[in-house]
Amino acid sequence: MANGRKRRKGTGSSRSSTASSPSPSNEATPKKQHRQNVQVDEESDDEPNVIDVDSATPGSPRTTKQPDTTDEEELRRAMKVYTNQKSQCYSFFNPPTTSDHKDKNGRFMIAYKCKSCGGQFNRPIYEKSPTNLSKHVDACKARQLKSQGTQKLAALGVSGTGDIDVREVPQLCAVWCAQAARPFAALGDDLHQGIIHPTVLKNLPGRKTLSRDISKLYTAVQESLIKLFKNHKGAMYLGLDAWQSPNGFDVLGTVIYQLVEEDEGGFHLEAMPLDFVRLQKNHTGKYLAETVQLIVEKFGLKDKIFGIVTDNASNNKTMIEEIKTYRWPRFKGETQWVRCFAHILNLIAQVILRPFGSHKRKKDSTTNDEEDSDKEEPDDPDQQIRLFDAGEDEDDDDDDEDDESTLNESAVATELIDDEEIELEEEDVNDLSDEDDDLDRYTSSSCKASLAKFRAISRKLNKLPNSKAHFVTICLDQDCARPHNVGRDVCTRWNSTLAQLSSIVRCSQAILEWQKDKQHGTLREYHINRDDIDLAKDLIEVLQPFYDITLQVSIRGAARIADIVVFIDQITCHLSTIISNPNDDYPPALRNACCAGLQLTNKYYTLTDCSPLYRVAMVLHPSFKDEYFKLAKWKPEWIQESIRLTREMWETHYKPLPQATNSQPPIAAPKVIFSFITRFTMHSC
Template identity: 55%
Template sequence: MKKFKWARFKGEMQWIRCYAHILNLIAQSILQPFGTVKKRSAARESKGDVNSLDSSDESEGEDAEEQICRYDNNNSAYNSGDEKDPEDADEAVQREFLEPELTLEDIHDLCEEDEDEDLYTTAICKQTLAKFRAVARKLRKSPNSKSEFVELCKEMRCEKPHSIVQDVRTRWNSTLDQLVSIIRCEKAIMAWQKDKKYGLDRKFHINGVDIQLANDLVSILQVFYEQTLQVSIPGSARLTHIIVFIDEITDLLSNAIKGEDNKYPPALRNACRVGLQLTNKYYTLTDCLPLFRIAMVLHPSFKDEYFKIAGWESEWITEALRLTREMFDTYYKPVTNGPPPTDPRKVTKPKTGNIAQLGAAMAARGQSTNDPLELWLGSGLLLDDGSPIDALKWWIQQKRAGNTHGGLLQMALDVLSCPGQFLHG
């Protein structure tokens, strides 16, 4: 690693935002609209509102907005104890360098919700998540209810584990884990909740719409969870990987928002809009970091074509190429000697007509393709069955083969190997 010239990447403009933090902010922003109101009036609680979880045997003083928080990889998602979660060691760093997450109020052109036509609305989503928390709390606080529930799971052949994960306040991914466990034990829940002795109050009963919402949220959040696990492995998250991760998240949220085949109701599409705008806020257009732009250009599966497909304006594409050119010319361009001597005895017969024009065109093309960066941009994209290849692995293979790409090799290794996140021990 000492061979990498990371010391050249100085100053705030070269800082790489920790992808693990931003990944969690995006996931949190998607879930945020479905949180319950923090302060509930006594009158509202007395009416037994489903959003109020402060029933006689389930009160813990937590609400959805407190529970739906960013991921902390130091704690197990299946830990359902009563102990308080420790403050994250890097909370101060996140607050200093990352702006607050967006909310629905920050988004324009939201899809209009229809209470009569939509399968579920934002208000229903809040109630559904409250129901799921009520199930988990009841099973955790009542051993007899838990025993009855486990027996039903066995009887109905639900997959193990036969438990509902607790939604913990400092781990957004625990919401996903809870959703997965609800889906896994759906049949048992439907039977157990009706038990007058061990089940739930009727206001917390889960129905088919609640299960559909759980499935929809899992289809969105699963990618965030998988990426979080990958970037949590020390040394595994390099800038070359972050590029692919961001493209995957952007594609996921964009397709969800399009609403093709009416796959998701407006409530979830609007939530995805928040997540997509936050993604764009940190990683595209004018907010895109110089190193990130350069890494895109040096990625064999993207180059400058990605900017065009993503709809970047020509000025931004030009700036990305300028930054790449500037770094290459300043630090990596090989020192060239003078042109080779020509043979004075060799006489070139002058060309005329179309042959002369063809020769001039070939000469012009030859001049332009002598430049390593122009050669790189002019070559085709490399894909693996339609998906991006492992860029860092590809460049390492080029090094072993002795192909320096005119100096681009070392530049690509330096840029693409930059850490995409940091972990605290």
């Protein structure tokens, strides 16, 4: 090692030493040039830098010729190279731009943005080889191949998961529980945790935290609604209804109806749940009015409420009278009370069914709880038929009920029409026809027995699987229409009676054969005949229009206050046709029932005269105006009164203020008129 490091002594003279001094430089130059040739990239876009050998002096550093160019010139040069695309890697990048970053020489670099990943690659201007760009392209291709092996759900068409922010998890959980009234403990269920998002699972809130989050979210939403209502221009309508939740709490629900202006200049009706308040006392009219007053003041709607929509319970009438004493600017009391027409249809239908032995709740002084679904049907149809055959009359129990009993939604027609506002007097039903047991196909007493038989058949088919299977087999043999079943008649829904009657008629051929089976059929006293089926057909014909109108007014956004008078006219014409049928196609029992329903319809028709809203809405309806009144043969003074009420409402609430004469701003009256017309033709009832 030492000998290898020892310098050999020169043997020549100083001249030879001096003469040989350039030789190392000459010998080293080819070697360095050779090393540079090896390092040159074959895909280089420019020629390699040439070293000026002649200008190099011994001991001086090697320098590279760098053209003195500006950043703009370098960018144009890079753009030219990108356009030529001698290397395929350039096709994976967008056109180059000047980067915000500088290289080690203080010059701005050239930026290339990747089309695949969106990343930006900065290349110094002195770097001419696209090698680093090619490496980036290879890396992107590798990531794409790897992602194809493990595709995301979105790539397979499963959307909705996405990325979840950790801060959104409490809100998502609160909305999930509150929107469908799910228990808080449902979040902690093991099976449920196995299907939720990993981010949600990691940050799942507890039950107490979830309860607090729902309360905070509810408060935040209310604050936003208060700001929204404050900026609203125009009148609003308030919908109210009280009911009992499944867990036994009495709740007063409120819905606000308003017209929202669209960006294009039109309007659309918006129905928004406003608030839900737990009722702590008896549902008296005064207590309900106080509760509504608190809700209205909380949201700042006292100056905007123009009408209230409720059902026809007597305590609601007391509530309206009490609210009138609060002196809201736009609400004037009963004249602006809109009665729920679906509830009116329910009352009329139950009055028609009442003579035929519709469900009647027995009075119980010890409890006011509603009967469950199992008790809604008679426990002993045999006892019920014997009771009807004995000629006992259910009217013996028609005593007056107090106001609280009318609040129960399961009350039968007798209790519902005991309210003063809809009570039928003796003179209202003085044109009843006499029934003849020998000549009539069916009478009121026989109809009671028929409906009891229908309920007995339904009960057996729903309770005994073997009887149901045998009945289905007979229905298939008889080619009866589906479904092969007899619906249940529930006392809280009159339309369930219609559904049961329809199923009896639909499967009548199968029932007549099935009931004869000693093992699977009914007892002989429950057997039906053609008269029973005729009764079912006639009742279907009577009740079907009520069902169709109920569906129409129950569709969200489809019910209009202008349609109420038209619906009442349709019902009046329908019942009058049955009552005055010249061919006597209907027995006196059915005509008498329709007569009671017609009298109740006329009483509610009279109540529409107490409120100007109905007539104003019809005058403003583009399809009605005053022509409908003429077709309905209204008296001229009635038509003039409707037009006067419309003009008065326009001048009081909607007519634009007069403008100054010295200035002429754009006239906004057409838009105000459209809003006025739309307001009364779009509101639901």
